[in-house]
Amino acid sequence: MGVRGLQGFVGSFCPHICTVVNLREMAECHRKQHSSSPPTIVVDAMCCLRYWYTPESWVCGGQWREYMGALRTFVQAFEEAGIRLVFFFDGMVERDKRGEWVKRRHKNSRDVARIFHHLKSHGEQPGRHMFFIPTGLAVFTRLALKALGQETHCSLQEADYEVAERGLWEGCLGILGEDTDYLIYNTCPYLSIRELCLDTLDTVQLSREKLCESLQLAVADLPLLACLLGNDIVPESLFESFRYRCLSTHSAASKDLRRRGGTVLAVADHIAQVLRVHQGEKALEELLPLGPHTALFYKGVASYLLPGQISPWLSHAPKTVVAPDKQTTSMLTDLQPQRGAPLVSDPEALQVARAHHVQGECYLVYNIMCSGEIECSNTLEDELDQALPSQAFVYRPVRQRVYALLLGAGEGGSWDLATDGRGAKEVKEWFVYAGNPLKDPDLVRPLPVSIPGGVPSLKTLWLTQEPGVRALRYEVLLACFNLSSMQEDLRAVEGPFRALCCLLVYLFLQVDTLCLEDLHALIAQALCLQGKSMAHLVDLQLERIDPRAVQLASLLLRGLTTLVFVNSACGFPLNVNDFMPWNIFDGKLFHQKYLQSERGYAVEALLEQNRAWLACFQSLKAAVVKACLKESRRIGSRQPWGMPHTGPRARQQTSSGCSPQGQPWREQGPGSRQYAHEQRRKYSRPLGRPSDPQ
Template sequence: MGVRGLQGFVGSSCPHICTVVSFKELAEQHRSKCPGSTPTVVVDAMCCLRYWYTPDSWVCGGQWKEYFSVLRNFVRVFTAAGIQLVFFFDGMVERHKRDVWVKRRLRNSREVARIFHHIKSHREQPGRNMFFIPSGLAIFTRFALKALGQETLCSLQEADYEVAAYGLQHHCLGILGEDTDYLVYDTCPYFSISELCLDSLSTTMLCREKLCESLGLRLADLPLLACLLGTDVVPEGLFETFRYQCLSAYTSARENCGRNGSVILAVADHISKVLRLHQGEKKLEEMLPLGPNKALFYKGMTSYLLPGQTSPWISQKAKVIAPLDSQGASESSDPEPKPDVPVGSNPESEQDVLCTDLESKQESPMCADPESRQEDPTSMEPELKQQVALVSDPEILEVARARHVQAESYLVYNIMANGEIECSNTLEDALDQALPSQAFAYRPVRQRVYSLLLAGGHAFWFSTGSLHY
C-alpha cells in the first residue's frame, strides 16, 4: 500500500510535516465552529489490526476476550471525547491490482515459513518482531465492532479510496490509518495509528500541504508524483530510467537525505521546473516515457481523484481511455511469477472501492453533521467499473450488496457478483506434508456454498492469486 519510498522520506527528510495533535482539542474546535455537529474520524481498520492485537501469544490466534477488551477500550476513549468513529474494511481485490496482491501473498508466505522455521528450531513461538496477523482477525474484528455499536463498512472497491472519499464528503476530523496514499488524496487530514497514544488521545498528523511546500509542488501534483515513484497500480519499474534521469539532472540534493529521498526530491523538482513549464503546450504523454503503458499510467492518476475532483495533468481525452483488462498493462514491467500453489484462505486483504457523490451534499462544508446525512452508502454505484453479476435476480443481488457494504455478511456478494473470491495467507506450515492445506481441505465446502449461491447454474471458482479452483 502507498507510494514507494514516501514513508521513509517523510520520516527522515521531512519530519516537519508531522505534528503532534490532540483529538480532544480538534473535537472541541469542531464543535465550537459547528454547534450540533458530531466530530467524526474515519478509520482504515485494516491498518489498525496490528495496533489493536497486542497479545504475546499470537501464533495460535485466540485471546478473544483480551482482544475484544482492547477494541472496547479503543471505542470507549473516543466516545468519551465525543468523537464518532466509522470503520472501513477491505472488501475486494481490484483486477488491475491483482499482480501486486499476488506479490504480497508470496511475500507473506515467506514470512509464514520463517515463523514455522523458528518454531521448529527453538520449540517456541517467535516474538512480536516476527508478528503475523492471526487468520481471520479482520473478519472477527468487523463483527466485534458491530457488537460494540460502531458503524462498520466493507468496501466495494479500493478501501483507501473509500476512506478518503468518505472523509472528504462527510467533512470528517480526519483519517486514522497508516498508508502514504492518504498523503496523496486531496481529502481531510491524515493521522497515524502507529503514533496514537490512547491515554492522551494524541497522535501525529501528517500534513500534505507542508509536504507540497517542501517539494515545491501543488496538491494537484501529488498524484503525478505518486505514479512516477510507483504505486499499487503503476509498477515501480515502469519509470526507473526516468527517475534516474531526474536524479542525474538534480543539483539541489539535501544532506542526509539518502538515495530514495534524493529520487523523490529530483522527481518533484522535474515536475515543478520542467513538466509544469510545458504544461498546456505539450501533452503529458509527450513529456513522459509512457509508451504502451499510457492507459496504466492514467488509471493510476485517476485512482487518486475523489468524486468531483479533476486534475490539470489529465485531459478529457485521457479520461476516456478504455479500462484495463484483468491483467492490465503491467505484466511486461512486473515480471515476478504468480504462485503455483494456493496461499491460504484468510480473506483479509481484499480490496475495491465505493465511490460517493460530492454534489449531493447540501450542508455547509465546515458544519456538515455526519449524523444528518441522507445518503445511503449501499445505493452508491461504483465509479471505476460495473460488475457483470452471475445472479440474475437484481433484488437478491442488491440485498447481498447492501449487506456486504454494511459488513453484515462476507464473501457472499463477491461470489454472486464475480463468481470468485480472493483468499489471503493463513498461518500453516507449507512444508508439513502430513496435513493437506486448508485451502484444499475446505474446497468441498466452498463448492457447496458456490452451488447454493449461484443456483447450480454456473461453474464455481476459487481464486488464490492467479489460480482458480
C-alpha cells in the first residue's frame, strides 16, 4: 500500500517529521477555535483492521464477541474525548489498481499455504507474525460499526481518495490510518493508527510539510515523487532504471546504493535540481522516460489531486496521448479513475443501490449494477487438500441468481442487460481459489430465479411498503438460495436462527463431503454461544487445531457474507443482526465442538447438558435433514455404523478427503449439488480455472 519505500525512508532518514500528539488536546483546541463544528477524525478503516483485531485466536475463524468488544472500546474512547469519527471502507477496486490487487492476492495465497503447512506440522495456531485476518472481517466490521451508531461509508472509488477528500472538506483533526499516500495528498494531518495508544489517545502525526523541507520539495511535487517511486497505480518496476540513474549520480545517496532511503533522496533531488529547471519549458514526457506509459503516469499524478486542486506538473500535459493499450485517451478529461457505464436501465433503482452502498448498508449490489464486476479476497482454504470445495464455487449459484435479480429479470422476467455478443449476460468475478492465476476474471452468467407469479422488480423489493411485500422479499431470498420449498419448514425454527438454518441447508446440499458430525458441531456452537460470556470465550483452550475445521469455519463465514449480499439485494427481509458472527459464531467454540463431535460426543454433551437448548437443536437439525432428504441428499456420519453416540471416543480413521461413502470430493466434481430444475454440472478441474465460466 502507498508509496514504495517511503515508510522506510521516513523511519530511517526523517524521523523528525513524526511528532507525538494527543488527540484529546487537539480536540479541545479545535472546540475553542471552531465552536460550531465538532472535532472530527476520518478513519481509513481498511488500514485499521489489524489494529482493531486484538483477540489472541484468529486461525479458527475469529473471536467475534471479543472483537466486537474491542470495537466498542475504541469508539467509546473517542466519544469520551468528544471526537466524532467517520469511517471509510473500500467499496471497489479501480481498474488501474487491479494489477496491484492481484499481486497482493498471490502474496496472500502464499501466506495461507504457509499457515496450513504450520497447522499440519504442529497442530497449533502460528504466531502473530503469520497473522491473517479472519474471513469477512471488513464486511462484518462495517456492520458492527453501524450497529454501534457510527457514521460509516463505502467508497465509490479507492477509499484513500475519499478519505483525503473528506478530511480536506470538513477541516478535520486528521486522517487516522497507516498508508503513506496520506503524506502525498494535500489534505488534513496524517495520524498513525499503528502508534495509537487508546488509553491516552496519544499517537504520531506525520508532517508532509516537514517531509518537503527534508526533500527540498514543494507539497505540489509530492504526487510526482510518489509516481516515480511507484505506487498502486504506477508499478514500481516502471522507473527502476530511472531511479538507479538518479541514485548513481546523487552524491549523498551514492554512498550506499543499497539503502532504499537513498533512492527517495536521489529522486527528490532530481525533481528539485533537474525537472524543476525545465518546468514550463518542456512537457514532462520530454524529461522522463515515460514511453508508452504516459497516460498511466499522468493518471497516477492526477489521482492525488483533490477537488479544486491543480498540479504544476500537469499544466503542460497533452490533450491526448496514446495509452498503454494503444487507445487514444483524453488526458484532461480522463485523468481521474472512471467506472464503467451502468448495466441496468432503471435509474431509480440504481440510485437507491448507490445510496445504500455509500452508507455502507449493502454489499456488492451497487458494484454489480454499476459495472458488472466484483471481487473477493483470500479465504483460509487449503490448496493442497480440497476435501472441502472453495467458497468461490460453493456460493456461485447463489450469486448467479442474484445477478439475474439485479441485472436481468424485471416485471415479466424480461432481460434488458447488454450481452457479450453471443447473447449471454455475464458478470466478471475476480475470486481467489486454488489454481486461479487471476490474469482474467471468470465470466459468470446469471441463473433464473424461480418465483411463483414472476420475479418482482427491484423497485417493488426496495421501495414498496405495501402489506405483503416483506413476505415477498423473504420468498425471493429463499429462491436465491433455491430453497423455496422449505419455507414452511422454517416456521418451526426459532426466529433468530432461521438465517443460519437457511445457510446450513444450502451448504449441506452443495457440499457432499459434509457429514452429521459437522452439522452437530455447527448447530451446537451457535446454541452454546448464547450462554457464553466474553471472558469464558477468551479463556477457552483447545487441545489442537484441525486444518479441516479451520477451512470449514471460513466456508461458513463466507456464507454469512453471502447472506449479507442476498439480504441487501432482496430489500432486507432478514434482520441483519440475526446472522452477524458475534451472535451465532465463535471460532474457538466451534473448534471445540468440532473436535468433540468427531470424537463421538453425544448431543447432550455437545450442548453441555443444557436441556433448554436441546429442543432448538432438534428443530434446527430436523429442518436441515428434511430439506436435504427432499433433494435425495442423505447426511451420513463419519462414525462407524451402529455405534451409539454415548460420549467421547476415538475418531474413526478415514481420509479427510472422502465423503461418508468413501468417494473423494474431487471425483464427485467440486462438491456441489445442483437442484432439480437446474442441469447437473461440474465446475471441473478443482486445481485450475473452470472450463465452464458458469
